């Protein structure tokens with residue numbers, strides 16, 4: 001575990017010497033003192049990123065060479081897969097196999113963007129057809145500049161990869177701030193950057209509280225672009241800060257994603273996808289399957305099976321063999337989720353399963369897998385993101401009603417539909433107002449495909465070639481080529 005920030009290619013102790021506690025959510029024990037930066041450290045990090053961008057040592061490097069660095073980072077992550085996955089579990093609480101999956105995905109993300117970096121030089125310039133023969137014009141793609149990346153705690157290294165990999169591929173330099181709940185693997189990424197010889201200033205990693213460290217990145221005039229994943233209220237704040245200097249911005253915020261199950265669907269398959277969609281990562285997933293809409297005929301059998309399966313989930317320390325559901329990430333998140341369940345009850349909902357602290361644990365932020373029914377349509381349980389292992393289930397009659405209920409949300413991150421009738425599934429998929437739509441499944445996520453939200457779930461798209469766009473500007477270059485005077 002590291003005790004320094006990563007600034008300008010070197011480990012750097014915070015100028016004011018601050019630290020903060022890293023807590024293992026399974027035991028509530030302090031396992032490390034992580035470095036706590038201040039605005040002064042952020043200033044050094046941004047200056048290093050600015051210099052590394054402006055001197056062209058990274059931004060003008062052939063894409064194939066930037067790609068080579070990204071591939072080296074991916075290889076180093078894979079070499080240390082088990083060790084980094086273990087750190088992720090200690091910091092975040094998730095079951096080890098999930099952590100291993102995430103860390104492998106993070107390596108895959110660096111590999112994918114290495115490929116796009118390699119292709120970028122050949123695609124950088126596009127001829128623009130003009131209606132006036134006296135001119136020729138081209139559009140040139142250039143990196144945006146210094147990117148400030150602020151990320152949450154639910155997928156610590158993977159969220160870092162989703163931002164750092166495309167930014168570096170595009171030729172941007174980066175200042176990354178991980179969530180204060182989960183800084184350990186981001187600091188391992190710093191160690192890897194040092195090991196692979198990433199040039200100084202290209203990537204900088206500063207840890208500490210969002211209100212100080214994150215805000216200092218948002219406020220810094222030398223940051224050209226902000227990429228944020230986290231809560232809506234902080235997203236608004238970041239947008240407000242970005243507006244002052246007209247910084248480029250991409251936001252990936254929360255959701256309350258519906259899963260519509262028609263009565264021609266297979267109950268067992270539906271239950272399997274719902275279980276995965278809401279209990280994976282303890283439900284701390286922005287696209288989590290948190291609202292399930294089931295057609296009347298299937299409602300009772302599906303609910304029975306879901307409750308049965310939810311009760312069987314093995315809860316435990318993420319490092320224990322066979323654990324399927326670990327603790328929530330922090331005391332704050334645990335309190336928030338239990339408060340949301342209590343509020344659901346007070347608002348008239350029924351707790352069909354779970355609903356409290358997981359029994360048999362004296363320590364750790366364990367919450368039972370919880371199934372809620374009868375949540376009123378105007379209740380917080382139905383409308384607000386809980387970000388825990390809590391799913392609301394209700395019935396619907398017609399396709400039209402299902403679509404209306406599904407879209408009746410200020411969020412629009414993801415939505416899913418399950419039906420044996422392909423035409424109907426396609427119709428409903430087209431009617432969803434959401435950035436990610438799954439048919440006959442829920443949650444599969446591919447580095448190649450665009451990821452992002454409609455409505456209050458965010459702005460812009462990550463992943464795939466769309467993720468690279470976030471870090472590129474387009475320059476028009478038009479030349480007067482005629483013999484004729486203008």
Ligand code: NAD
Nearest residue numbers: 151152178179210211214215230231234253254286385387
């Ligand atoms: P948050 O939005 O407070 O934190 C996300 C990141 O923003 C962290 O790195 C944090 O340090 C930073 N931050 C906080 N205040 C900042 C500021 N003023 N300026 C700049 N950066 C700042 O999220 P949270 O408190 O960790 O979680 C709260 C809720 O957010 C959750 O319950 C959930 O609803 C939502 N959330 C969503 C996602 C997602 O993937 N969409 C991920 C995590 C949390």
